[in-house]
Amino acid sequence: MLGWLMAVPLASAIAQSDCSTVIALSKLSQTTVEDRKSVEAASAAFCDEYSKSVQSGKAMSASASYKFLAASYGSSSVSAEQVASRYCSMSASFSRREDAYRQYVETIAPDAYKAYESCLAMQxxxxxxxxxxxxxxxxxxxxxxxxxxxxxxxxxxxxxxPGVSCKWGGAGIGMGKVFTAAGTDTLMCVRDDSRTAEFVTVVKTSGVGSTMTVPWGAMDESGYALDALGKLQAQVQELQAELAQQRQQASTLAASLAAVKAEGSQATAAVNARFGKIAPTVLCSGDGWFPRPAAPTCPSGSASSGEFTHSAPGGKAGFGGNCRVCISTN
Structure with a gap:
């Protein structure tokens, strides 16, 4: 159930060749970094589908656009409403938000969108x-x-x-790079402790100046983003605390039910014991014509619990007597 929260190794080579690659330095989960055009197209399609589902009152199907955007959460169980709240406007038409790509980047790599924009400015x-x-x-x-x-x-x-060192190609650490013509070079950066979040800044000082600062997220030795692991651990601890509380409540309820059951058993036993000592006796008069003879009175030490009239078997109408039920305690 919690697997979707786990970060994944970021040690694999980055295949893209544009500014979307800088997002991977602070990525939290196993999500392929998509370009702006793909994200905005998926957002437009999803928001149109979501708008139609709201108007019709029918649930959305797991469309390609939904799966595309849900992947940015690192979860296969994210709801359509959650996706819509991030990528669609809150207007009646639920059209795609203008900042859909920013929402996407900040979902998979917090604080990386500014680096992405700076990279575009560099381009x-x-x-x-x-x-x-x-x-x-x-x-x-x-x-x-x-x-x-x-x-x-x-x-x-x-x-x-402070924990980062960089160099250009074969040049010494910390040295600048001068391009006198079109060409490429490789910037190589290392850090002492992967578990500490760092950043790298590239500055163009000639001509029109520009700066790009890229956040480099904290990872463990296996390449898992520690921010994501921290959130996972916090959620696990929260669930464990909730489970312990529920177990305590269940234990308390079970004890209460046991006490009620014991009390009920005692009360039942007392009632049974009390009624076990009661002896009912029926006293009847002799038979006669209407008005039928009165029922006898109960003897001393017993109490009357009511009377009833009976007709003599085989007798004519109006011929019979009266009986009284007397209750005594042994």
Whole structure:
């Protein structure tokens, strides 16, 4: 039931060659990073389907667009309402939200959307980037310079949080990179402790300056995102506490039921014992014509519990007597 919350190793090579790859550095779950065009197309299709289901009052089917967006949660059991709350507007038409891709990125990789936008700004500034490999303690990013002016140059610098060291290709650690013409190089970064969240900043200082800061999420040695594991552990602990409380409530209820049962058994025994000592006696008069003879009185030590009239067997109408039921206690 909780499997959907588990993060997955991020050590595999990143296949994409655009800015969506920087999202993987802080990804929380086993979710392939999709590009903006794919996400927005799926969001538009899903929101149209959701709008129709709301208007018709019928439940949505598990369509391709629903499965596509539900995957961003890392869960196969996420409801259509949950998906709609993130990707569709709250208007009557439930149209796709304008920030659908931002919602998608922040779902799978919190705080990564700003890095994605900065990467796009770098592209517009002739610097292309794509993460090409990632392990818990290292990542490589292919950086390319594609100048619009053949005489343009690009000077890039890199820095990071205290636990990170980076270098360009075969250059020394922390050194900048100067592109004098179109070309590519590899930025290689390492960190001392994968369990500590870090960041890496790339700055273009020549021409029109631009900056991209990429969050590098904390992972364990196997490449599992610790943020996701922490949430999982917290939910497990919460469920364990809830289960313990329910068990305590069940134990208390069982004790109460046992006490009620014991009390009921005692009361039943007392009633049975009391009625076991009661001896009923029926006293009848002799038979006679109407008015029939009166029923005898009860003897001393007993009490009358009522009378009834009887007719003599085989006698004529109005011929019979009266009886009295007398109760005594042994």
């Amino acid at each position: 517009n500034n002739s610097v292309n980037m794509a993460v090409s490999a990632l392990t818990p303690k290292t990542f490589q990013m292919v950086v390319g310079f594609a100048p619009k002016d053949e005489n343009a140059k690009a000077t890039l610098g890199v820095s990071g949080s």
